Amino acid sequence: MTVREFVKGNEALALGALKAGLNAYFAYPITPSSEVPETLAMKFKSPEYPDFKVFLQSSSELEAINMVIGAAATGVKVMTATSGPGFSLKQEGLSYASAMELPFIVADINRAGPGLGNLGPEQSDYFQATRGGGHGGYRNIVLAPNSVQEMATFPSLGFSLAFRYRTPVIILADAFLGQLKEDTAFPTISQEKFDAPWATTGARGETRHVLASLHLDLEDQSRQDERMMKKYEEISRAEQRAELYRTEDAEVVIVAFGVVSRLCKAAVNALREKGVRAGMLRPQTLFPFPDRYVTDLMAKGVKRFVVVELNIGQMLYDVRLAVEGGAAVDRLNRFGGLLPSSGDIVAKVEMASA
Amino acid sequence: MMPGQEEGANEYEVRLGRLSALTSKPTHYCSGCEHGILTKLIANAIDELELREKTVMIDSVGCSVFAHEYINVDAISAPHGRAPALMAGIKRVRPDLFVFAVQGDGDAAAIGLQELIYAGNRGEPITIFLVNNAIYGMTGGQMAPTTSEGMVTTTTPEGRDTVYTGTPIDASKLLASLDGPAYVKRVFLPIAPLRAGGLYSAAGPLEGARSVVNAFKVQLAGGFSFVEFVSTCSINWKMSVLDSKKYASEVLAKIFPPGLYKDKLGVEKR
Numbered sequence A: 001m002t003v004r005e006f007v008k009g010n011e012a013l014a015l016g017a018l019k020a021g022l023n024a025y026f027a028y029p030i031t032p033s034s035e036v037p038e039t040l041a042m043k044f045k046s047p048e049y050p051d052f053k054v055f056l057q058s059s060s061e062l063e064a065i066n067m068v069i070g071a072a073a074t075g076v077k078v079m080t081a082t083s084g085p086g087f088s089l090k091q092e093g094l095s096y097a098s099a100m101e102l103p104f105i106v107a108d109i110n111r112a113g114p115g116l117g118n119l120g121p122e123q124s125d126y127f128q129a130t131r132g133g134g135h136g137g138y139r140n141i142v143l144a145p146n147s148v149q150e151m152a153t154f155p156s157l158g159f160s161l162a163f164r165y166r167t168p169v170i171i172l173a174d175a176f177l178g179q180l181k182e183d184t185a186f187p188t189i190s191q192e193k194f195d196a197p198w199a200t201t202g203a204r205g206e207t208r209h210v211l212a213s214l215h216l217d218l219e220d221q222s223r224q225d226e227r228m229m230k231k232y233e234e235i236s237r238a239e240q241r242a243e244l245y246r247t248e249d250a251e252v253v254i255v256a257f258g259v260v261s262r263l264c265k266a267a268v269n270a271l272r273e274k275g276v277r278a279g280m281l282r283p284q285t286l287f288p289f290p291d292r293y294v295t296d297l298m299a300k301g302v303k304r305f306v307v308v309e310l311n312i313g314q315m316l317y318d319v320r321l322a323v324e325g326g327a328a329v330d331r332l333n334r335f336g337g338l339l340p341s342s343g344d345i346v347a348k349v350e351m352a353s354a
Numbered sequence B: 001m002m003p004g005q006e007e008g009a010n011e012y013e014v015r016l017g018r019l020s021a022l023t024s025k026p027t028h029y030c031s032g033c034e035h036g037i038l039t040k041l042i043a044n045a046i047d048e049l050e051l052r053e054k055t056v057m058i059d060s061v062g063c064s065v066f067a068h069e070y071i072n073v074d075a076i077s078a079p080h081g082r083a084p085a086l087m088a089g090i091k092r093v094r095p096d097l098f099v100f101a102v103q104g105d106g107d108a109a110a111i112g113l114q115e116l117i118y119a120g121n122r123g124e125p126i127t128i129f130l131v132n133n134a135i136y137g138m139t140g141g142q143m144a145p146t147t148s149e150g151m152v153t154t155t156t157p158e159g160r161d162t163v164y165t166g167t168p169i170d171a172s173k174l175l176a177s178l179d180g181p182a183y184v185k186r187v188f189l190p191i192a193p194l195r196a197g198g199l200y201s202a203a204g205p206l207e208g209a210r211s212v213v214n215a216f217k218v219q220l221a222g223g224f225s226f227v228e229f230v231s232t233c234s235i236n237w238k239m240s241v242l243d244s245k246k247y248a249s250e251v252l253a254k255i256f257p258p259g260l261y262k263d264k265l266g267v268e269k270r
Helices: A009-019 A035-043 A061-072 A084-100 A126-130 A148-165 A176-181 A220-237 A261-271 A291-299 A313-325 A343-354 B036-050 B063-070 B083-091 B105-111 B115-122 B171-176 B203-220 B240-256
Strands: A002-008 A022-026 A054-057 A076-084 A106-114 A118-121 A142-144 A168-174 A182-187 A243-246 A252-255 A278-283 A285-287 A304-309 A328-332 B054-061 B074-077 B098-102 B127-132 B181-186 B192-195 B199-201 B224-230 B258-261
Touching: A002 A009, A002 B199, A009 A035, A009 A076, A009 A106, A009 A148, A009 A168, A022 A035, A022 B083, A035 A054, A054 B083, A061 A076, A061 A084, A061 A106, A061 B115, A076 A084, A076 A176, A076 B258, A084 A106, A084 A168, A106 A148, A106 A176, A106 B115, A118 A176, A126 A168, A126 A285, A142 A148, A148 A168, A148 A176, A148 A220, A168 A176, A182 A252, A182 A291, A220 A343, A243 A261, A252 A261, A252 A343, A261 A278, A261 A304, A261 A343, A304 A313, A304 A343, A313 A328, A328 A343, A343 B203, B036 B063, B036 B098, B036 B203, B054 B063, B054 B083, B063 B074, B063 B098, B063 B224, B083 B098, B083 B105, B083 B115, B083 B127, B098 B105, B098 B203, B105 B115, B105 B127, B105 B171, B115 B171, B127 B171, B127 B192, B127 B203, B171 B181, B171 B224, B171 B258, B181 B203, B181 B240, B192 B240, B224 B240
Parallel strands: A022 A054, A022 A076, A076 A106, A106 A168, A142 A168, A252 A278, A252 A304, A304 A328, B054 B074, B054 B098, B098 B127, B127 B224, B181 B224
Antiparallel strands: A002 A182, A106 A118, A142 A285, A243 A278, B181 B258, B192 B199
């Protein structure tokens, strides 16, 4: 059965996680993500969600991510949400959790600017999310919704990927998507139960589980790193996700994710009306970056990509890496919490293609 | 019975032979270090209370980071100072499990003080053992939050100046000031020299053994339990083992007086 609700993105994220069988949520409040814990606090102990056993507000972002680590080590479905300044504080935990291969979801409702910045939307946590923002070498799967609908469905996808690959999954949204209200469908999601034979839930006879990130022996750490590298390569092969819009005969393709991709869609339509063969590639996974889509488009004759993003240029580098010099790459950046208009995007593409 | 001990005071039985909660691996702890004693006391208490198959131990950062090599239970490593938050996460989703951590003074009373205080304030049903040896052992002897005034460390080469760096933090008193914790105790753990010529008191380890069992019983009854063990670090104090025991009893035990700071459930009276 599908239920429709008119909800904010942050509320949809919370409800979508509950529908996916969320067991526990730990977080520290931060604008513009606070409707996530507020929605979950309202649903805590509701007979609607009998599996939602734990809601706890922590004393800090650090405490929250470490509570998530503890809970995840027992194999339950656990999530936290935050925004930029809090996401920075989560990086220590993400490094340890990645080393110990723990599955859970961290949502980052990206706000503007370094430091405190402001409460407008940006996509400036892209590097921190996609590169492994903590110490050491690791990657996390990063999902990028562009609608309240995807805010509702990505928690289910996130848990599925997190348990399949034993990795933290980041949902990278922004202040606009968090606050935007849209008509949203909540289909009944099959609440997949994931096996966690590695979980630390008490030794059985001589069998016990140790989740540790310390490998003092150099060869041991090297073997661990190599295994992780292979896992990230496998994720890159198998899990690239993207939406293609009017790219069949496109010569120029806009690359955009998240909220700004919606303006780009309008820009593609306007460009088409003007006779420009434009299309759009919208990555839904930022790690793995959908580079296969880029190379496929180039094989079909795309000569130019225009990267539109709400930061000073971050995904731009992933597009350049995917293109490997085989096509032109232009950029349009807005930041500070501001969005470009679709007219700005049309003008940029026309100028670049001229 | 130890000389001078009250009759019946020691219900504790030292198990002979292999403990199921202890691996066969020799510990890496330095000679004279109390970590090895505490490891044995913990394994003994796990066996005594039959907790092994429901236990998850948290390795903290410091000399206890290898605890899982010696204590034969499920284990997970915490980032530096965050063990209480991990334990809270585990217990909230799985109240049927049993959790504990051995933390150092730097881990619990410096970088992880917030996690410690808030876990205590919420009365999380978890057990924390703080090994207070007044110095950073694993990193090679730097000033700890518990370093005594005048003590020479690698980062206080002229001795700790408490006007400049603050006075030693008393984690037991801090926790006892909160409503949440059920059991807060400080124990002098070292085997102490009674007089020159080789007579030693094992009162510390025996008191430690009772306290570990009591702390575990408090968690099983749903309370937050914390035991601070005043300990030594002869290597980093740059003393002989014997001198370190003397220093601990003559100096540290005065800054950190042993005692029962809180026992809401009355486990010590039973």
